[in-house]
Amino acid sequence: MTFRATILTLYPEMFPGHLALSLAGKALERGQWALDTVQIRDFAQDRHRTVDDTPAGGGAGMVLKPDILAKAIDNVSDGDNRPRLLMSPRGNPLTQEKVRELAAGGGVVIVCGRFEGVDQRVIDGRNLEEVSIGDYVLSGGEPAALTLLDAVVRILPGVMGNALSGTHESFENGLLEHPQYTRPQVFEGREIPAVLTSGNHAAIEKWRLEEAERLTRTRRPDLLAGKTHPVTK
Ligand code: SAM
DSSP states (O other): EEEEEEEEEGGGGSSSSSGGSHHHHHHHHSSEEEEEEEEEEGGSSSOOOOOOOOOTTSSSEEEEEEHHHHHHHHHHHOOOSOOOOEEEEEEEEOOOHHHHHHSSSSSSEEEEEETTBOHHHHHHHHTOOEEESSOOOOOOHHHHHHHHHHHHHHTTTTSSSSGGGTTOOOOTTTSSOOOOOSSSSTTTTEEEGGGGGSSOOOOOOOHHHHHHHHHHHOHHHHHHHTTTOOOTT
């Protein structure tokens, strides 16, 4: 089953963006995943193709109209059981767990907001799951959708050249990744830790786990809270 992403946006020209390059781009060319975009404005009914209106209750900015967006969504996802996401700074934070869950499914429909956001009634009426990529505000959902897709596509079967290269990564085991080194042996007076060139695989694994735990404790103690990890017991 090919993973298929459908993006609803006012800026379809922003896709596939960087996902046309590197491993994701090659996988797209090979048909290992598919991407299509829907121009929300195509569902506007007036001659100015209006998609937004002033916020009820007053205030700055504009809000994406529910009737137009609902039509765009219905056009895509009638009889389609892919999850429907709305990129939104108010949403559930995107995590590697969520990325894995999405990658295991058949695809995703993503609505990209603009302006002050989207009328709440279309979020409720079309069961849009709000997903945030971080505690900051972007000008539109498109870079957020590209970020989410980047994370999902790279773990689709066959997309990463070396299947093992994902297994020790940050968040895969609830820890940040250990430091990485490569040649030369000495760089500007700094040496690769001796254990990594010892050939002792058990010692290397132990070092990596300890370093991962140390970094996680220092930088992201929230990841360890409430979890029992082999090293942290
Ligand atoms: N007024 C909204 C608020 O304060 O929550 C912000 C709207 S923002 C200017 C326009 C659109 O960008 C949003 O509807 C959403 O689609 C997208 N967006 C902005 N920040 C985001 C984030 N951190 N994660 C995901 N999408 C985001």
